[in-house]
Amino acid sequence: MYVHEQTNPAVTPMPGLSHSTWAGQDEGMSQLSVWRQSIGPGAATPPHRHDCDEIIICSGGKGEVHIAGAVHAFEARSNLTLPRNVLHQIFSVGDRALEIVGILAASPVDVFLPDGQKIDLPWRT
Numbered sequence: 152m153y154v155h156e157q158t159n160p161a162v163t164p165m166p167g168l169s170h171s172t173w174a175g176q177d178e179g180m181s182q183l184s185v186w187r188q189s190i191g192p193g194a195a196t197p198p199h200r201h202d203c204d205e206i207i208i209c210s211g212g213k214g215e216v217h218i219a220g221a222v223h224a225f226e227a228r229s230n231l232t233l234p235r236n237v238l239h240q241i242f243s244v245g246d247r248a249l250e251i252v253g254i255l256a257a258s259p260v261d262v263f264l265p266d267g268q269k270i271d272l273p274w275r276t
Contacts, residue, residue, distance in 0.1 A: 152178070160189045163273045167194020167243070170274045173252075177275060180258040184276055187252050190214070190243040198240040198265050203257035207231040210252065213245030238265055 155178055160169035167190055174185040190196070190212075198217075207216075213226045216233075217240045225231060226245075233239055235256075243249035259276040263269055 157187070160187055165197070165273065167191035168196065172275050174258075175260075175276050176258045182256060182258065184255040184258040184260050185252065186255070186274075186276075188250075190241065190249040190251070192243055192246055192248065195242040196240055197270070198238060199262050199270060200236050200238045200265075201233070201255060201257070202235060202261045202263070203255050204235050205231075205233040205256070206254045207233065207241070208252045208254070210250045212243060212247050212249035214249045214251070215242045215244050216240070217242070 155173065157173055158171045160171045163170050169189040171187045172184065173187055174180050174183065207230065209225055209227055209229045211227050213224070216223050216225065216231055218237060241249070241251070261269060262272060
């Protein structure tokens with residue numbers, strides 16, 4: 152199958168975070184994953200890193216990405232480029248949900264906490 156529906160993000164066990172995998176291993180990918188996420192106002196991802204490059208495209212809301220003690224603000228029509236293994240955390244800082252699409256250079260995607268512990272994601276990658 153080469154055509155897939157772009158499903159809306161669904162609530163996850165991570166507070167304030169909704170997620171949808173648009174492309175990954177189940178769609179035949181071995182070197183690319185595409186995720187759509189909605190992060191509610193005041194919510195954030197855990198601090199984490201990926202064992203692959205990531206590009207995040209923001210389509211709505213306002214956010215901050217925290218990297219190495221620095222805070223970088225972004226909003227709709229901004230892109231984030233996160234090289235492999237860069238520890239980062241994304242915060243939704245506006246009064247509406249932060250809407251992002253993540254493009255990751257791996258499938259499946261391994262995600263790690265700052266201490267190196269692998270996160271068992273509650274969605275398919």
